[in-house]
Amino acid sequence: MTKRMGHRDWRWQAVWWHLFFLLWSTIDGQTRYTIPEELKQGSVVGNLAKDLGxxxxxxxxxxxxxxxxxxxxxxxxxxxKGELMVNERIDREALCGQSASCVLPLQVVLENPLHLHRMEVEIRDINDNSPSFKTTERALKIAESTASGIRFPLETAQxxxxxxxxxxxxxxxxxxxxSLKMKDLSGERKVPELVLEKPLDREKQSVHELLLTALDGGNPVKTGTSKIIVTVLDNNDNVPVFKKALYKIAVAENSESGSLLVKVEATDADxxxxxxVEYAFAEHTPQLLLSIFQINSATGEIFLIRxxxxxxxxTHEIDITAKDKGIPEMEGHCRVQVEVVDVNDNAPEIVLTSKPSAIREDAPSGTVVALLSARDHDSGDNGKVTLQQPKGSPFDLKPSFSNNYALVTSGVLDRESFSGYKIxxxxxxxxxxxxSSxxxxxxxxxxxxxxxxVFTQPSYNVYLKENGVPGSILYSVSASDLDFGENAKISYSILDSKVQGVSVSSYVYxxxxxxxxxxxHSFDYExxxxxxxxVQAKDQGSPSLSSNAxxxxxxxxxxxNAPAVIYPSSAVLGSLSHQRMPRSAKAGHLxxxxxxxDADSGHNAWISYKLAEATDASLFTVNLYTGEVRTKRAVSEQDDSSQRLLIEIKDDGxxxxxxxFTVSVLLEDGLHEPILDLRQTTAEPSKKNGRITLYLILSLASVSVLSLVTFLILAVKCIRNSRSSGSCMRRSDCDDYKNPNRNLQIQLNTDGPIKYVEVLGGDMLSQSQSFRSCMSPMSEYSDFTFVKPSSTTSLKEMISVLDASLPDSTWTFESQQMHYTGLE
Incomplete structure (x- = not known):
């Protein structure tokens, strides 16, 4: 019944202490809870969510x-519930040993955003351990002649x-x-001592058995016992006495093994x-001390062995005994107190409270990357720690409290320059x-x-042959992105624009x-x-970025394209032309x-003429480049009146x-020969010939001015394009495309029944562009006519101009068209 009531009282007191220790307080910005040890798993320590707000x-x-x-x-x-709970059994003695205060520091880590709270849980001791002695039995030998009042130190209970x-x-x-008395030591420690109250009488009682009991201050009280057996001896009645009852020494913790610490001395009056006297450690000396210290039994010198x-x-406290060799042997006691002096032998340690998380390259300055703390097991200045990081990195250490730091960003981050840092x-x-560490x-x-x-080039030049196969590849553009992953995945597209009024998407994809x-589809150069x-290159980022080329x-x-005859005009309707020629014609007669x-350009449009067949091959010749048909010799009476010439026209492709092309020439007698009049006219310049010369000079000057203006316009456009877009077509490309009339050839012919001036483009980029001036010596006003640039689609117009420029008395054409006078 008594035990049951005691157990209930203990349980009531434990509950009371539990409720009392659940109170918490904030000290220096830190939350502290107080709980007793040995709480059951799941016990509530406090409402952490409420206390942290x-x-x-x-x-x-x-x-x-x-x-x-x-x-x-x-x-x-x-x-x-937001409550802090006990996760497993807490044994204060295992956690803090004999320390008066047992505080368990905790760190509460919050993420998103990253934040750290420091708190402490104080573990209060409960009386869950009984006192105990190192040895359960102690033997003492005391001579019967020992004087009353002598004290014998006993083992203290732990x-x-x-x-x-x-x-x-x-x-x-x-x-x-x-009897039993307590001896006060430093640090409020007390040691039990056995006191001899009156002389012993071995003959009356040779052995005394005593029971020493240690009691703690808990409720209920717990005890521990040790048996003391006193054997009464005869003779040797003087005890060895030490010069000092307590020896205090200070030893640096880095002292070498074998160092002499102190020498104790005892004297015996016998x-x-x-x-x-022989010296030794007391019987109850812990094994730990025996592994660190060693005593010379003869001299009393104490050495450091570890x-x-x-x-x-x-601190270490060592009990020393000095025994004589008498019968019975007597012993004296002293204590050596060793104060260990701290030496800076522990490097500081860096502890990551929160592992660093990946951080975006656009994170603002001051973003928390990781939380860390520093600690050093040394004390005093040896335990004061400072943290440093190398200069030049975009990170900084920001101290928070109690050797805790936050690693934060302090500069601009660029993943393309550095994808990661090792700080x-x-x-x-x-x-x-x-x-340091x-x-x-x-x-x-x-x-x-x-x-x-970014494209490899801001612009690309692609050269494509006409009449290609539809679906063939024209070119491959390429762009690169310095970003990573989806941000670097590129898709290409063609921006909508018009080509000859049609969307460019109908030409290419x-x-x-x-x-x-x-x-x-296939392209036609003409x-x-x-x-x-x-072309636009767009990445897959959000938002996406793009660039154009x-x-x-x-x-x-x-x-x-095969060559097409545009003169004589009858060639338009057929491949046969009828011409008349006087029999009096001399050699070289036109x-x-x-x-x-030729609708092609360049070499493909260079035309040559060749007399393939003739009725009389010795009578006529054809100029390879101009197509002029002339007599090689004078016409004789034996020559047939009807001559047939087959002219082959080839390009240079x-x-x-x-x-x-077939030319039919009819030889007639008495036909007027205009070339004689022409020579006479040139020999004696007239007013009309002066007008023709003036027109010719004006036409040449106009063409020169037009070429100069065209060149200046193209140069200005190229400069503007280079300033606006940073690029321009190569000069050769620009000139080829923009100036189709480069390498102009001006040719004046006065032979035969007509006068003509040809102004030809050298590269035929504009579908065989040409300016031709035809003058008739028999025209009343000697008109100076320009035929504007033409293509195969406007042959009729050119023919009509040529027809209008020549006199009807000399040339016969199928039709007469409008008469163009002046420069168009």
């Missing part, structure tokens, strides 16, 4: 977690509890010869063997000499779509994945010589001039294109 929902959203600096995770958080729950008193079983560690234990943090203490923190920079795609441009394509497509001419054009 958080809503319960934030615990889950911000991933609240508790980090302990101890080896075990003693606490956890109930995400549903109690793992602290404070009021530790050992408070001792009791000794009743014996008329012995003589002979009864006065010879290194000291201030962080493990700052070397150095911790240095204030010891002498200082010790280093920790590498890896920070990954994530990509942001801040770079548009582009592969969106690789930038290859394909033709939609219809389209050049066009532009605007211009593709200039130049159609290259192929020899796909019979007619065959003029052909590959393969060669050709056409055949």
């Amino acid at each position: 958080l809503r319960v929902s934030e615990i889950f959203d911000r991933k609240l977690r508790v980090a302990s600096e101890a080896g075990k995770q003693y606490f956890s958080v109930d995400a549903g 109690d793992l509890d602290v404070g009021s729950n530790s050992v408070k008193s001792y009791t000794l079983t009743k014996d008329e010869c012995f 003589e002979g063997v009864n006065g010879e 290194g000291l560690d201030y962080e493990t234990s700052a 070397a943090i150095t911790a240095t203490d204030s010891g002498s000499p200082p010790l 280093r920790k590498i923190i890896s920070v990954t920079i994530t990509d942001v779509n801040d770079n548009p795609p 582009i592969n969106s994945d690789n930038g290859s441009i394909y033709s939609m 219809k389209l010589k050049v066009f532009q394509i605007q 211009t593709v200039h497509v130049f159609i290259l001419d192929q020899n796909d 019979v007619t001039k065959v003029t052909a054009v 590959e393969p060669v294109q050709s056409a055949m």
